[in-house]
Amino acid sequence: MKEMKNVYLDNAATTPIDPQVVEAMIPYLQNHFGNPSSSHSFGRKVKTAIETSRRKISKMLNCNPAEICFTSGGTEADNLALKASIFDLGCTHIITSAIEHSAVIKTAERLADEGKIRLSLVRLTENGHVDLAHLAELLDTPDKTLVTLMHANNEIANVLPLQQVSDLCRANGALFHSDTVQTMGHIPFDLQALDIDFITCAAHKFHGPKGTGFLYVNKNLKINSMIIGGGQERSLRGGTENIYGIVGLAKALELAYEDVEGHRNHVLGLKMYMKDSLQKMIPDVKFNGDCVNENSLYTVLNVNFPPNPNGGMLLFLLDLEGVAASGGSACSSGAAKGSHVLEGINAMEPGRASIRFSFSRFTEKADIDHALAAVGKVLGVKQTETEKVTHGS
Numbered sequence: 001m002k003e004m005k006n007v008y009l010d011n012a013a014t015t016p017i018d019p020q021v022v023e024a025m026i027p028y029l030q031n032h033f034g035n036p037s038s039s040h041s042f043g044r045k046v047k048t049a050i051e052t053s054r055r056k057i058s059k060m061l062n063c064n065p066a067e068i069c070f071t072s073g074g075t076e077a078d079n080l081a082l083k084a085s086i087f088d089l090g091c092t093h094i095i096t097s098a099i100e101h102s103a104v105i106k107t108a109e110r111l112a113d114e115g116k117i118r119l120s121l122v123r124l125t126e127n128g129h130v131d132l133a134h135l136a137e138l139l140d141t142p143d144k145t146l147v148t149l150m151h152a153n154n155e156i157a158n159v160l161p162l163q164q165v166s167d168l169c170r171a172n173g174a175l176f177h178s179d180t181v182q183t184m185g186h187i188p189f190d191l192q193a194l195d196i197d198f199i200t201c202a203a204h205k206f207h208g209p210k211g212t213g214f215l216y217v218n219k220n221l222k223i224n225s226m227i228i229g230g231g232q233e234r235s236l237r238g239g240t241e242n243i244y245g246i247v248g249l250a251k252a253l254e255l256a257y258e259d260v261e262g263h264r265n266h267v268l269g270l271k272m273y274m275k276d277s278l279q280k281m282i283p284d285v286k287f288n289g290d291c292v293n294e295n296s297l298y299t300v301l302n303v304n305f306p307p308n309p310n311g312g313m314l315l316f317l318l319d320l321e322g323v324a325a326s327g328g329s330a331c332s333s334g335a336a337k338g339s340h341v342l343e344g345i346n347a348m349e350p351g352r353a354s355i356r357f358s359f360s361r362f363t364e365k366a367d368i369d370h371a372l373a374a375v376g377k378v379l380g381v382k383q384t385e386t387e388k389v390t391h392g393s
Contacts, residue, residue: 006322007367007374011205012154012182012300012358013326017248018207024251025209028244036241037230046243053250057214060257063191069215069236070246074181074202076226077215078103078148080236081177081198084223085146086116091175093143095120097130098344099156101179104148105340118143127290128158128345132168139172150179151187151199155341155356156289157300159183166195181205181213182297185256186263197221203245207360208252212245263361268298270359274368275301281372281381282306288347288354300358302342307351308379314353321374326356 008016028049034042036050051065058065071077082104085091094108094117112119120138123131130149139145147169152159162178169176177198180189185206189199202213217223217236229238256263278285284306290296310317315327327339342348357371375381 004322005370006324007370008324009357009359009363009367009371010324010326011360011363012356014204014210015207015360016362017204017209018252018255020255021208021248021251025244025248028247032243036243037232050241050243050246053246056250057253060253061189061191061216062193063216064219066234067191067216067219069217069233070241070249071213071215071237072211072242073204073213074101074179074200075103077198077200077202077213078177078179079107080215080223080226081200081217082107082111082146082148083226084217084221085175085177085198086111088223089144089146089175089221091117091144091146093118093120093141093145095122095135095138095145095147095149095174097122097124097149099124099128099153099341100148100150101154101181102340104150104179108148122149124345126345128153128156128288128341129290129295130160130165132161132164135165136168136172139168139174141172145172145174146177147174148177148179150182152180152182152297152300153289153341154182155300155339156302156345157182157291157297158289159295159297162194162196170195182299185253186260186297186299188257188260191216201249203249203252206252206256207362209245209248212242212249214249264298266361267359267363270363270365270368271298271301273365274357274372277368277372278303278375281376282379286352288342288345299360300356302354302356304347304349304352304354305379308353310378310380311351311353314355314378317378318355318371318374321377323371323374325371326358327354 034046036047123134175197180199184201199216204210286304288302
């Protein structure tokens with residue numbers, strides 16, 4: 001019996017680790033085991049690796065090494081940024097949106113429920129972009145404010161104009177945090193040119209290891225640790241550092257930025273091929289968010305399928321056909337209700353199912369063809385129509 005092909009199209013949830021990243025990590029898993037806080041040669045060797053990684057990352061982002069604080073990933077980094085803004089920097093007002101990552105929106109809601117802040121939600125346009133005019137209205141307040149808006153949405157891929165939001169924040173004396181987990185490693189950053197207070201990173205979104213990331217903290221800010229312990233990370237995060245994770249993070253980012261444009265062209269080509277093919281196969285198919293190239297992250301395509309008897313089981317049935325995709329953020333996969341992002345942009349239409357397909361530099365055209373054939377099979381699209389698409393006729 002021929003073994004079924006398995007295709008992974010859930011790279012917004014996590015990416016496969018690059019073999020070169022594993023190779024860079026192995027010495028720190030096998031041989032260099034010293035505690036970086038120890039003063040002997042074993043500790044100094046490991047401490048040097050951490051600081052070398054920090055310098056590499058800061059050079060790629062054009063910032064000061066002291067502005068990089070290593071964390072366990074994007075969720076911890078988001079939490080640290082929000083809580084430090086309130087408890088250390090005196091913010092009493094947070095502006096965010098209904099379609100932020102749970103690490104942001106749930107943290108903000110809890111702070112509001114506890115009476116620590118006033119919470120405002122900025123309006124969204126019909127296709128899910130932030131209404132900048134409404135943001136300007138919300139910023140017109142005497143309250144010290146933190147604006148926290150993600151750079152690219154993890155479900156619908158809409159990209160925020162960081163510079164415009166930064167300008168609005170600065171004009172109104174507000175702090176600005178952006179969850180850049182989906183764009184780090186995919187879009188270049190120049191943090192000398194971009195006036196921002198906090199950005200976040202998770203290594204596993206660009207072929208690095210899970211359980212490691214960082215928070216960029218603008219050098220003009222002084223914040224305190226959320227995790228209390230030793231004086232690690234310049235007293236910003238207590239606990240023995242994840243040395244092999246940090247080394248893997250630096251290597252993964254280095255590989256990602258070796259050819260950003262080539263990476264983008266490859267992945268965007270696959271995304272647009274899948275989008276165009278689905279439109280040919282399924283006349284009433286729609287796409288959630290903004291699929292226009294310059295306004296959308298090239299790694300994500302959120303597809304809204306027309307009513308079908310198999311619609312409610314679509315994700316499960318695709319998995320049986322060897323296609324791994326997602327119904328939304330992996331961080332909310334245990335939730336009983338549907339995507340809060342699609343709900344936030346009023347895309348939860350009765351009878352229609354939405355699937356997020358997300359791609360990486362390891363994705364190939366054959367993977368897309370397999371996924372298209374699986375979609376056609378599950379939805380009962382005529383075989384001839386599917387064959388026309390996947391064979392390029």
